[in-house]
Amino acid sequence: MDDYCPANLSARKHRSHRVVGPNTIGRGTMERKTLCKQTDLPPGQMRQFQIGRRGILLVRDEAGEFHAVAAECAHQGARLVHGQVERMWVGEHVGEAHQDEQRTVVICPWHNYEFDVATGESPCDPERLRIQTYRVEVNEGHVDIWV
Ligand code: FES
Numbered sequence: 001m002d003d004y005c006p007a008n009l010s011a012r013k014h015r016s017h018r019v020v021g022p023n024t025i026g027r028g029t030m031e032r033k034t035l036c037k038q039t040d041l042p043p044g045q046m047r048q049f050q051i052g053r054r055g056i057l058l059v060r061d062e063a064g065e066f067h068a069v070a071a072e073c074a075h076q077g078a079r080l081v082h083g084q085v086e087r088m089w090v091g092e093h094v095g096e097a098h099q100d101e102q103r104t105v106v107i108c109p110w111h112n113y114e115f116d117v118a119t120g121e122s123p124c125d126p127e128r129l130r131i132q133t134y135r136v137e138v139n140e141g142h143v144d145i146w147v
Helices: none
Strands: 016-019 030-037 045-051 054-060 066-070 084-093 096-107 114-116 136-139 142-146
Touching: 030 045, 030 054, 054 096, 054 142, 066 136
Parallel strands: none
Antiparallel strands: 016 030, 030 142, 045 054, 054 066, 084 096, 096 114, 136 142
């Protein structure tokens, strides 16, 4: 098992479940992996995990919801864990901006591109610039993702 988890978890930490269902047709088998305890990541923070060769960035928004995205920036590959998490700034007019409480972004440390943690899209070019997102579930106080 290649899971990396810095938290001191019980035997649950490396559990995985193989599932084959309609949502996996053509993409192989998906597995549920437990990353950490729900309480290990406070709201407004993120942490990187490694599952096999995949870098996963787990983000908890200010509302307490968890999101999992690829750990590398889609622009030039910076490690997003060294960036920032914040609510997205939006505005209708120049000079008028406020933070959208419904949208959270991770900001790349190299060139400040933003990625919406719910969709993986960059607001500056959502059609071409995006990072992978992963399904997240909280089960009995543990944060699981599907990869
Ligand atoms: S590497 Fe992330 S914005 Fe350039």
